[in-house]
Amino acid sequence: MLEEHGGGHDPFAEVNETVSRACEILGLPDDVRQIFCSTYREISVQIPLRRSDGSITVLRGYRVQHNGARGPYKGGIRYHPEASLSDVRAMASLMTWKCAIVNLPYGGAKGGVMVDPHLLNEGELEQLTRRFTLAISYVLGVNRDIPAPDVNTNAQIMAWIMDAYGSRYGHQPGIVTGKPVELGGSLGREAATGRGVVNIIAEAANDLGIPLDGARVAIQGFGNVGSNAAKLILELGCKVVGVSDASGGVINSNGLDIDALLAWTAEHGGVAGYPEADNATNNDVLTMDCDILIPAALAQAINDDNAEDVKARLVVEAANHPLSSGADALLQDKGITVVPDILANAGGVTVSYLEWVQNIQQYRWTEDHVNRELGSVMKRAWGEVHAYAVDHKLPLRDAAMCLSVARVARAAKLRGYI
Numbered sequence: 001m002l003e004e005h006g007g008g009h010d011p012f013a014e015v016n017e018t019v020s021r022a023c024e025i026l027g028l029p030d031d032v033r034q035i036f037c038s039t040y041r042e043i044s045v046q047i048p049l050r051r052s053d054g055s056i057t058v059l060r061g062y063r064v065q066h067n068g069a070r071g072p073y074k075g076g077i078r079y080h081p082e083a084s085l086s087d088v089r090a091m092a093s094l095m096t097w098k099c100a101i102v103n104l105p106y107g108g109a110k111g112g113v114m115v116d117p118h119l120l121n122e123g124e125l126e127q128l129t130r131r132f133t134l135a136i137s138y139v140l141g142v143n144r145d146i147p148a149p150d151v152n153t154n155a156q157i158m159a160w161i162m163d164a165y166g167s168r169y170g171h172q173p174g175i176v177t178g179k180p181v182e183l184g185g186s187l188g189r190e191a192a193t194g195r196g197v198v199n200i201i202a203e204a205a206n207d208l209g210i211p212l213d214g215a216r217v218a219i220q221g222f223g224n225v226g227s228n229a230a231k232l233i234l235e236l237g238c239k240v241v242g243v244s245d246a247s248g249g250v251i252n253s254n255g256l257d258i259d260a261l262l263a264w265t266a267e268h269g270g271v272a273g274y275p276e277a278d279n280a281t282n283n284d285v286l287t288m289d290c291d292i293l294i295p296a297a298l299a300q301a302i303n304d305d306n307a308e309d310v311k312a313r314l315v316v317e318a319a320n321h322p323l324s325s326g327a328d329a330l331l332q333d334k335g336i337t338v339v340p341d342i343l344a345n346a347g348g349v350t351v352s353y354l355e356w357v358q359n360i361q362q363y364r365w366t367e368d369h370v371n372r373e374l375g376s377v378m379k380r381a382w383g384e385v386h387a388y389a390v391d392h393k394l395p396l397r398d399a400a401m402c403l404s405v406a407r408v409a410r411a412a413k414l415r416g417y418i
């Protein structure tokens with residue numbers, strides 16, 4: 001599973017830099033900036049976990065609600081030894097802006113338990129999830145705060161959250177999203193983030209004049225997001241010429257057979273060694289000759305060490321925070337367009353929203369219906385961000401953040417608290 005952040009930096013401070021810049025561009029007063037650069041509510045809980053050997057391990061968990069001006073708080077729960085409070089705050093803030101950019105009626109939140117779940121057996125994982133859910137249940141609610149999966153959490157864990165919450169407050173499937181389809185999860189949720197990335201690429205290429213037929217695409221990460229993006233981008237006429245994952249990279253300038261690569265990965269645990277391609281390093285794939293680069297794995301994957309060598313015309317941030325601030329500035333100087341994470345990977349939370357809508361209506365849509373709704377949300381969001389960037393002569397990252405911050409500020413103003 002993913003390591004999201006290397007040590008040595010303060011993720012919340014980094015997010016706040018972009019938020020402060022947006023407040024400045026928008027001319028918002030400093031008190032509003034202070035509201036947006038801090039969180040509304042933070043709950044820190046002790047989780048005494050009875051292990052299978054009878055001992056007790058004491059864990060710490062957080063739920064951070066950043067801003068609820070636009071609606072109930074929404075955001076994933078991750079299980080990771082480095083899910084520190086600063087990390088969780090940063091991600092809660094990003095959720096506020098991500099939900100606003102795709103115009104979902106949500107605020108932003110995030111949760112985390114500092115634990116390596118690979119060291120727990122299934123029974124322990126279930127017990128941990130139930131205890132954590134009940135400990136934070138006072139601030140959750142279908143119309144208050146709705147968790148979802150994140151790093152190291154999955155549909156099964158969401159099912160336990162729904163069950164634990166329901167045992168105290170009555171059955172409410174809309175309390176959590178990313179559930180198994182059998183328990184009210186949405187069709188299309190699994191591929192939603194990768195599909196949203198491809199929706200954005202279709203729109204961006206059109207507006208930026210990048211021909212898609214035969215366009216060469218390189219992808220870092222071949223997990224949920226990377227592999228779904230790889231499959232779907234073929235439908236636009238592109239060819240995927242390079243893919244990397246934790247095992248290494250593979251390059252084939254004639255285009256990789258994605259189904260065959262998926263089958264190889266399933267059998268061998270990674271893309272390395274796939275015979276119909278040249279073996280490469282992860283860095284070779286990031287810096288290879290291509291038209292579109294999709295970092296879909298790690299935070300800070302493109303950094304001061306390799307940004308200079310990136311050759312793509314368009315970089316689409318499928319992962320969260322895949323560019324360091326230095327790399328971002330460097331790519332901008334090189335004239336490379338970067339679609340920021342809060343826009344590019346918002347397909348996941350968009351289909352989470354669609355799941356919640358279906359749960360509330362006690363109705364199920366077809367996968368086609370979900371995909372169409374997702375497509376129209378992503379298309380509209382791209383159009384708004386791109387138009388704002390052109391009108392205000394801003395990079396897409398600043399344009400997206402300004403648009404989001406303006407929407408949240410407007411909602412807060414209408415509610416009367418700023």
Ligand code: NAD
Pocket residue numbers: 001002193220221222223224225226244245246247282296297298299318319320345346348349
């Ligand atoms: P995943 O765990 O399914 O896949 C991660 C992939 O990254 C794997 O192929 C792994 O091998 C690869 N990887 C790990 N270390 C690597 C390395 N050093 N070099 C190259 N590749 C490496 O995760 P995912 O769900 O696909 O998420 C990918 C990114 O997208 C994360 O940043 C995540 O936060 C972000 N994201 C995911 C979703 C979602 O719905 N899954 C939504 C929004 C954002």
